[in-house]
Amino acid sequence: MKKDIKVAVLLYGFLRTADLTVGSLIRNVVDVNNADIFYFGPDSSDSPTQIHKGILDSSGFVKINPKGEAHEIPCGIEDKLVSIYGDKLRNYKLHYKKFDDFNEQTSFVDKNEYLFNLNPARFVSMFYNMQGAYELMNEYEEKQNFRYDVIIITRPDLSFYAPVSAKNIRHGYVYIPAGEGFCPHTGNRNIGLSQVLPYRNRSEGKMVPSGVGFNDQLLVLTGKTASCMENLLDSVLMYMREKVPLTPETLLYYHLVVNNHLKVQYIMEWPYEIVRSDDVETITVTDLMIMDLIDKYHPVVKARISRHPIKYLFKYGRIRWRAFVNRYLR
Template structure:
């Protein structure tokens, strides 16, 4: 039977039209070739498209069955970037990071929880350093008891700082609310935080890989991305540059951060280099220049919550105030919770056409910025706007601080003190009394 079957097949093959066989074998061979090199079908046969379509510009479309077609280029790029950021985050989590937080408490019940969630807890192995003057809002720092790690806290009663001749030559009082003394107090806050970091390093015999310097009054709408940590370069946000560099945040390794945070001790060097009439931002840029530090710009998802009033609409050298409802990122622009009065094309008319691009410009393209009318106090009902923007978790913290009682405040600060390695601050009841006093808070 087998012999008869073989004879039948041979007879069938001999009778088959050879042209039909070629018609079958040609696409079958092509399919096998493509399947074996499916990751890049044309990598080893670059002229295949030309051979198949010699007289046209037609694009060859291949279905890579049974394999999955590769994703579009844009998605593939996004996936690669996402993978790189995840890898960078893992590396940063194994690094030593110091978070330097400076400034007065002010609206810390609004800004503090966002900072804790999007910076401190996002990098849970980082060490927090707080350097702040004692004022009526200092009790709000009790919120930091939930920070993962607290290395140092210094809350002090500020004294007037002596003004040297070199400082008088290098700095200008123009556009500073408190003149040169105001600049010196701010510079002292920043460099004082660097001193705390150096002391901690010496006591524990190690050095930090990274230093993040930011402000107490910064509201963070999203986490601080790992892409902002670049060795050998100092990162600053774009916008709000006032002729220099935006000094509301900085990220760098220890070497570049030391140059950026030495705001007082580098003034004699700026004087010797011939710098004159510098504001905070131009002095900031000059510091990096004389120290040979390269800076880079990247937009960041934070803004500076302000109670100050500003002319609206802003003139050429005015200050635009962003609504917290802005999509952002706002890169440290002044902001407040408000119903925006200027969106879309209006922003281009105000910011793009009126403001001096080298002075107080902030990013506004693609609908990322919406403006408040900030010529008066915060509008009635701002709490509802803030709670809607910030979400239930942060809104609950705001409400808790609003009804905080004396004994709760003291207990929270005492817990924070116990978790802090270096504590240099007044007693908890003194800090709480400065803000809460004898005011009766609702239960």
């Protein structure tokens, strides 16, 4: 008979909206795997809103990246941790490093190398928290004299909408979701991830290809495979000196896939999204713009029309024109 696998969930970084998302984590990640939770992060939090996705220009390029402007605020992290995760929380550790500490670590980076106006200290702190969560779990393993079979690495501020199963996870692979979030207009799942950026090191014979999607928000690996997280931070700082493009996805891909030779497995069955501080608890069809095409006479749609009559004159005019063309001209 096959033994039950031991699963650890490593939570890293700011708690943020964890009090809202915890139910989905427990239901779809922890309970389905009978998993233990470990948390490593700062003794404060921040409160990013929807705008922290970035402000784009009319062509879709990132014009302003506000991620570095979500200031840290003290908010009783230890009490909150114990309250929301309860007896699922095997161990946790809070650190007292501030953003200035990570700024100092990355002071060697020329600002002309920044991409998307994002200060690399922001994601260096993320890698520090990732590695810290892994080390915390390792300490627990040594004390308890056993090893976890599967490691799930993720953030506290995510909502999961289907089971993230730890079954059939193979050594030498990193499993990640096939997309993140949902279209705000239609509610359809977003398929596709942030792309890693091309890089070639001619002396080392290493490269990062273009056109490959990767993810730093949800990673699933075997316990043996996850050993490559031990030296994550020092490795990332070295990659930055080697001019690997400064995005968290590219640096993590370079570490896991290029240098540790892991294969990537994309999982369609893991829908999830980041939950911001100004997100509401539930989203239903009347909150979406597609409602305009479902029920034109619904009070919500009629209210939209009254607020933006010119916009809807053209919108429904185009719909009537397409209907006319389809009926009489084709």
